[in-house]
Amino acid sequence: MGATKVDGNDKGKVRIFTLSTCIWCKKTKEFLAQNNVAYEYVDMDKLDSEEKDAALAELKKWNEKCSMPTVVVNDSVCIVGFKEQEIREALSL
């Protein structure tokens, strides 16, 4: 799956499902970067058909609506939408 890694401090496994055109996704990425958090993201609109199917199947496990951004921390906490406070709590920022 076409995930892109962004370097930073290890705050656990942080994955975000995003769209390259979505402003809330951009804000989520910026927030993580500003806080120097290592994470990986998948821009769903940049994937080919096969990759997209796989990514959607994975996203659906966490978020039935398959909306972006969806932040998944340590394969246990899921935050739908750019909710700064919830992300802070999940990452102890």
Place this chain on the structure above:
Amino acid sequence: MSGAGVEGDRERRVEAKYEKLKKEAAAGGYFLNPDEPFAKDLAESLLVNEERYGYAACPCRLSGGRRELDLDIICPCDYRDADVEEHGACYCALYVSGEVARGEREVEPVPERRPDALIEAVAKGELPVAAPQPAERAPSQGAAFGGSSAIPVWRCKVCGYLCARDNPPGVCPICKVTKDRFERFY
């Protein structure tokens, strides 16, 4: 053309798109997000989607890549007015309520209102057999002006403008009076 030239061209196109959106919003009694860089970022993403798909799919939703799969999420989307009414902003927050535009209310994440069947259709790449309708609203009833569960029709008491939707618009798109000047007509 040089890199700077391409960049300048892009900037001009984004600026033109933003101004057009703003003008059309004002003409229809709507408000763009008062955070100008935010609104311009969305204007640019709408241009990206126009180039990519041939229509302005919502920048914050996954496009099905085909117009028939995305009809309800072409900006302005089918859900804009209801979301502006309930949450003070549409899903991507390009359009906001008067309260938000005046800085009296903050924009918060808007939950997805799009029906699951249409989200599923995008994932599958095929249309649902029948377009989903809210259970209480059978499609024929609204069209036939019949039955107690038809979509309500609202009348602007100032200019007589009629619209069939769940609630009257925030501002009359014809004469610009506010929502409280509407009465239920049917």
